Amino acid sequence: MKMRSAIIVGATGLVGSELLKLLCESDEYISITAITRRKLEYEHPKLTVKIRSFDELGEQDFDFAHELYCCLGTTMKKAGSRSEFEKVDFEYPLQIASLAKKRGIMHFIVISAMSANETSSVYYSRVKGKLEKELTALELPQLSIIRPSLLVGDRYEFRFGEKMGEYILKVVNPILIGPLKKFRSIEGKQVALAMKVIALHGKKTPVSIYESWELAKLEMPQPEQVVEEPISREQLFNWDKKIKEEPLPLDEEVVFNKSKFREIKEDND
Template identity: 40%
Template sequence: MSGKTAIIFGSTGLTGSYLLDFLVLDDRYEKIIRFIRKPSKISHPKIKDIISNLDDLSAYKNEIHGDEVYICLGTTIKVAGSQSAFRKVDYEFPVQVAEIAAENGIPVIAVISSIGADAASSNFYLKTKGEMETAINSKNIKYTYFFRPSMLLGDRKEQRSGEYLMKNLMQVLSFLFIGPLKKYKAIHVKKVAASMISTVNSKVPSRVISSENMHG
């Protein structure tokens, strides 16, 4: 029996880079299709690169065929430059990917969202994440998983304002995050990536997974 094919969007990001590494090392996977904006120095016999800025995903519909889709796309308004640019990355691209995945009969999709995601939120970031989840759920992909991590631990290429101090503070105060507060405890991206793969392969019913339930 041949191995599985996984498709990744956002493999150069904080969580996506770990996810890619884990998939390459996992014998259950024979092929990994990754969509990236520019050529990468990282190569492996399992990896097939599709160079695209994602602005016209419909042109790559025939490339989006496999067993599972992983979406690790995400930015901030500050990095994106505007609310509309942020929404393009965190809402439009993931929803377009899900739509094509559904049309192509891909049965599993795993998406990085955010703790507090809520389509009814007054916070633009959380509202966008919530609307993204709602839109993807409407595609009725058999196994749909949303991962809502708290503060992510790991080294970013770009420094986000205040994030470094917040990470250190949350690590120092981690002992306080117990019981109902456990989902707010900071989590390393390696654990999030491992949880995505283990959840997808467990074939549990569609669900939202928060930090305290992420296990490698």
């Protein structure tokens, strides 16, 4: 089995923290590096944490890795202004993707949004759509865009609006069927699992987009079990074949040499 290495940027968020634990406890990964702006509470022998200012990131901060998972994201309320929001949700991911390409990292996996559209009238969706367009223009070796719907799960910080939306969607989810199924909320743990599955078993096209309903279905494939056919009695006791087979020659070192034995005997006498 090929052992892999990964870099996670945004390991303190809902999906990033789940992904960090998942990869560290995975048999497929031998080394995980988290680039973060603050110290992590989680520790693991496979984990290396690099505390960095994202405004000062350079090539030297990125070692080789098979995948770089970008889980950065904020809210307008937390960012405080549009310029700060765009810095986290647009500028940093684009800068990190460019550095990853320079360092020879072959697969960039980024969290976007279900509503991403650069022509949207909604500011949040427009920023996410702009990010997807600019990342595609970078012509990365491989780009996987993750588009979850509303993320649910335990966050480090309380977000009232998202908690209200989470509660409402938990009630509404069962009746969202058919074309409306794509609006179902999705667990952060499931998105993290889906990102790992995409890294190991996903599409191999240069640019792939995964919608929320696809993410909800992804799971690690079960290892194939090799079933050995039982040996029949006829094969086990095929005496005719054994008789016809010529006996293998004995190693000359173990063949009894009478003349040599006689010489040794005479010398001893």
